Amino acid sequence: MATPTIELLTKPGCHLCEAARQTTGEVAARFGLSFTETNIENDPQLFERHQNEIPVLLIDGEVKDFWQVNARRLTKLLEKKLAA
Template sequence: MSGAVPPRVTLYSRPGCHLCDDARLVIERVCAELGESYVEVDIDEDDSLPARFQDEIPVTFVDGRQHDFWRVDAARLRAALR
């Protein structure tokens, strides 16, 4: 059994999305500060995701629950990860 801890943050995004680029920078910074990791999922790589997230990307999940969409607030993300 692996001792790796799964990422607590998931960023659903798509290529060419400027809001996704902004969200990624905030998530990278906050996760680095707190020693957390994140995973990014391209919604165009899964047939079920565009219909679910089309109008909300980027969408951020923390611990499996939707946290934010469109913009990521660093203070709010930091609080959710503490």
């Protein structure tokens, strides 16, 4: 069982990012996992690609949610990843 990599793409001043950060942290903690947060303003390619979708949730490098992180959906995604 490989540990999934959870990353949240954010930018400063983003009100949706705060909620996404909290939801991602709470769900990840239930599985004993953590997540990384990346400020897209520090990466021109990420900024160009995601500037209108922030926040963006990636699991193992794949976009799984944007604008709002759904706790139920994230739980199901992590359950599936951890069962594989």
